[in-house]
Amino acid sequence: MKAKKQRLILALLGLGAVVGAGLLAASGLKTEASFFFAPGDVAGIDLPLGKAVRLGGMVADKSIRHDADGVTIHFVVEDGKAKVPVVFKGIAPDLFKENSGVVAEGEFRADGSFVASNLLAKHDERYMPPELEGKMHKTGSLKS
Amino acid sequence: MIAELGLGLLWLAAGLAIIQSVLGMLGLWQTNRPDLGNAVRPVAVAQALLIGLSFACLIYLFIVSDMSVKLVVANSHSDKPMLYKVSGAWGNHEGSMLLWVAVLAIAGAGIALAERRVRRDTLIATLMAQGLLALGFYAFLLFSSNPFERLNPAPQDGQGLNPLLQDPGLAFHPPTLYFGYVGMSVAFSFAVGALITRDVGPAFARATRPWVLGAWVMLTLGITAGSYWAYYELGWGGWWFWDPVENASLMPWLAATALLHSVTVLATRDALRAWTVMLAVVAFSMSIVGTFLVRSGILTSVHAFAVDPQRGSFILALMLIYIGGALALFALRVGTVREGAVFEPVSREAALVLNNLFLTVILGVVLIGTLYPIVAQGFGQQVSIGPPYFNPAAGSVALMLIVVMAAGPLMRWRSDSAPKVLRRLAIPLAIGILSLLVVRLLAPDMGVLPWLGLSTALLAGTGSIAPLWKRNLLRTPLFTWGMVVAHLGVAVALAGMAVDSAFFKERLVAVNEGETTVVGPFSVKLVSVEPIIGPNWTAIEATMEARRGDGQPTTLHPQARNYSTPPTDTSEAAITTYIDGQLYAVLGKQGQDGRWQLRLWWKPLVTFIWLGGFMIALGGLLALVGRVWRERRGVKSEEIAA
Numbered sequence: 188m189k190a191k192k193q194r195l196i197l198a199l200l201g202l203g204a205v206v207g208a209g210l211l212a213a214s215g216l217k218t219e220a221s222f223f224f225a226p227g228d229v230a231g232i233d234l235p236l237g238k239a240v241r242l243g244g245m246v247a248d249k250s251i252r253h254d255a256d257g258v259t260i261h262f263v264v265e266d267g268k269a270k271v272p273v274v275f276k277g278i279a280p281d282l283f284k285e286n287s288g289v290v291a292e293g294e295f296r297a298d299g300s301f302v303a304s305n306l307l308a309k310h311d312e313r314y315m316p317p318e319l320e321g322k323m324h325k326t327g328s329l330k331s
Numbered sequence: 332m333i334a335e336l337g338l339g340l341l342w343l344a345a346g347l348a349i350i351q352s353v354l355g356m357l358g359l360w361q362t363n364r365p366d367l368g369n370a371v372r373p374v375a376v377a378q379a380l381l382i383g384l385s386f387a388c389l390i391y392l393f394i395v396s397d398m399s400v401k402l403v404v405a406n407s408h409s410d411k412p413m414l415y416k417v418s419g420a421w422g423n424h425e426g427s428m429l430l431w432v433a434v435l436a437i438a439g440a441g442i443a444l445a446e447r448r449v450r451r452d453t454l455i456a457t458l459m460a461q462g463l464l465a466l467g468f469y470a471f472l473l474f475s476s477n478p479f480e481r482l483n484p485a486p487q488d489g490q491g492l493n494p495l496l497q498d499p500g501l502a503f504h505p506p507t508l509y510f511g512y513v514g515m516s517v518a519f520s521f522a523v524g525a526l527i528t529r530d531v532g533p534a535f536a537r538a539t540r541p542w543v544l545g546a547w548v549m550l551t552l553g554i555t556a557g558s559y560w561a562y563y564e565l566g567w568g569g570w571w572f573w574d575p576v577e578n579a580s581l582m583p584w585l586a587a588t589a590l591l592h593s594v595t596v597l598a599t600r601d602a603l604r605a606w607t608v609m610l611a612v613v614a615f616s617m618s619i620v621g622t623f624l625v626r627s628g629i630l631t632s633v634h635a636f637a638v639d640p641q642r643g644s645f646i647l648a649l650m651l652i653y654i655g656g657a658l659a660l661f662a663l664r665v666g667t668v669r670e671g672a673v674f675e676p677v678s679r680e681a682a683l684v685l686n687n688l689f690l691t692v693i694l695g696v697v698l699i700g701t702l703y704p705i706v707a708q709g710f711g712q713q714v715s716i717g718p719p720y721f722n723p724a725a726g727s728v729a730l731m732l733i734v735v736m737a738a739g740p741l742m743r744w745r746s747d748s749a750p751k752v753l754r755r756l757a758i759p760l761a762i763g764i765l766s767l768l769v770v771r772l773l774a775p776d777m778g779v780l781p782w783l784g785l786s787t788a789l790l791a792g793t794g795s796i797a798p799l800w801k802r803n804l805l806r807t808p809l810f811t812w813g814m815v816v817a818h819l820g821v822a823v824a825l826a827g828m829a830v831d832s833a834f835f836k837e838r839l840v841a842v843n844e845g846e847t848t849v850v851g852p853f854s855v856k857l858v859s860v861e862p863i864i865g866p867n868w869t870a871i872e873a874t875m876e877a878r879r880g881d882g883q884p885t886t887l888h889p890q891a892r893n894y895s896t897p898p899t900d901t902s903e904a905a906i907t908t909y910i911d912g913q914l915y916a917v918l919g920k921q922g923q924d925g926r927w928q929l930r931l932w933w934k935p936l937v938t939f940i941w942l943g944g945f946m947i948a949l950g951g952l953l954a955l956v957g958r959v960w961r962e963r964r965g966v967k968s969e970e971i972a973a
Contacts, residue, residue, distance in 0.1 A: 191670060197606060209699065211692065213699075215720045216700070220707075223714065253923070278917065281891075281900035
């Protein structure tokens with residue numbers, strides 16, 4: 188009888204661990220999931236301020252501007268519907284250039300601009316972030 | 332010719348896998364025909380030989396750069412260094428799947444040749460399960476990922492290997508991980524075999540344990556090496572990104588760590604029977620999930636390289652069949668598994684149960700965080716899950732786990748008293764609590780997780796060597812040493828993580844040649860920037876002089892490389908190792924005013940992270956050698972007694 192009871196307790200503990208993991212994950216996902224936006228998505232809605240999000244689109248033509256410190260850059264991300272000014276401090280990836288796709292990780296500011304802490308570019312010519320590809324096909328700004 | 336030979340061998344091996352499974356089934360069913368069951372072993376060995384030769388053919392094709400083979404064209408180039416020609420054989424989807432199934436078959440041959448501890452029928456059932464597993468992956472190779480496909484007409488030369496993968500560390504990273512992933516298949520097959528023959532007990536655990544240990548050592552090495560590769564090759568100064576591909580290797584490791592501990596309970600104390608079988612199924616399931624995540628290209632990842640929905644659905648189908656089948660078998664047979672031996676709530680068994688529970692929670696959190704973006708995508712929402720989710724959720728549970736890790740080895744099997752355990756744990760606990768206070772006073776700005784992490788590391792570090800206290804060190808068994816080294820490794824790695832994330836110094840500047848900048852305790856001078864030429868790349872290389880206080884200057888050479896095939900730019904960080912950390916330099920771009928962007932980090936104790944990782948793997952190796960050695964000796968003394 189004792190062994191049976193112990194087995195029941197163990198089974199319940201195992202179940203508890205799985206449920207606990209689910210609850211812990213759910214509460215984390217609620218606050219920490221980082222959503223992906225294209226410039227057109229955020230036009231006219233309440234900006235998700237103070238949350239880590241990702242902004243993806245094309246770097247607008249002739250929009251890259253360097254600050255005097257040599258490490259801060261300003262550029263504009265567009266998706267054919269709207270534009271978002273972005274500021275980034277750091278070393279831009281090699282494939283970061285105008286009229287090319289980019290995904291910026293960071294936060295929106297109240298004035299509608301975006302502060303990027305990291306720029307994701309493709310690792311090689313063949314790679315395109317899938318969510319960017321999807322969005323760009325939807326907005327028709329990807330010409331392929 | 333060699334490509335056709337390789338493909339032929341692959342088909343033959345697949346045929347033998349069918350024979351192996353069918354013979355196994357017949358052997359179990361027709362108990363009056365022992366010859367059927369006896370034939371399973373040689374067939375398993377032959378299958379391993381054939382698939383091994385097939386993989387050798389693929390390596391040969393890469394070595395001679397046979398440009399009539401599609402895979403070689405897509406992933407190699409005739410003027411690539413020889414090491415990367417060879418590693419190119421598994422640095423791609425098809426080749427790595429061939430390696431996967433080759434390792435699976437070799438593991439099967441290993442069981443067939445070496446295993447004498449489990450019952451005969453359990454062994455046959457195990458080899459049958461191993462044959463069925465291999466079969467699914469043979470089908471995958473032959474029907475959707477043929478590595479020997481020809482290209483007609485053959486092009487002049489190949490497209491080269493992704494330069495990020497042209498790295499000596501990475502040449503051995505995938506095989507190491509695969510040995511780990513696939514080693515778990517043996518535990519899985521043993522579990523399936525033992526469930527079929529109703530033989531779940533200590534013999535099953537003792538047979539499984541060396542395989543779990545070996546696979547776990549490989550996974551640990553693979554993850555540690557992969558982390559260091561990401562650290563120096565990506566040039567971002569980070570050592571863990573919670574990238575889906577990293578999680579794909581972490582999840583089997585977490586499950587294997589749990590299994591490793593519960594299999595020990597089953598082998599020594601005959602407790603946790605059903606539990607251990609379940610974990611064996613889960614551990615290999617995580618390996619398949621990991622393969623699926625990496626190989627299907629379903630996730631956004633910094634290093635996803637195969638995007639092919641057909642392959643994705645194929646692996647998904649295999650995953651559902653194997654995991655679903657094993658779980659169904661478990662559900663059918665769990666009633667026949669006897670209850671294990673009873674233990675008290677305060678005992679080493681209980682501590683190991685707690686270990687398993689915490690690992691399960693971490694595994695669940697990582698699994699949900701990794702899969703959530705796929706599910707969300709199904710509902711049309713683009714989400715990415717990063718460190719803000721993983722660090723607090725997984726980190727906090729990991730810290731509790733590590734406290735239990737320090738206490739567990741100081742507890743007795745079956746039953747112990749709480750006051751006695753606390754007394755044995757008094758010194759580590761005191762050190763842990765004291766360090767909480769001291770660290771808070773010395774570094775009031777430290778983040779919560781690094782603060783708790785550093786204190787936990789000190790507690791666990793002292794706690795993990797406590798089992799050696801007052802023992803004759805020469806007569807301490809090798810596997811006890813293994814446990815101590817591995818647990819100490821966890822503490823060392825944790826200390827490195829905590830100190831680096833709390834006290835790193837970063838400097839991002841644009842400077843002219845001859846200018847000096849400061850990062851942490853270093854002053855770094857950009858001496859010059861020159862173009863240089865490598866074997867298959869050109870680069871711009873900076874020469875920097877770093878000086879710590881008034882010490883001797885050291886020279887650093889970070890590069891911005893440009894590979895021609897395929898055309899890719901990479902950044903090669905320069906790293907100098909000191910006893911207490913690393914100086915990390917990345918060369919950025921030149922601005923219009925002629926200044927160069929530099930990114931510098933001082934990363935204190937960062938090397939402890941990988942040192943700890945290697946200690947964990949070394950501990951596993953010591954335990955493995957110790958166990959096998961003791962069992963050999965046990966067998967000999969039995970023979971003498973008989």
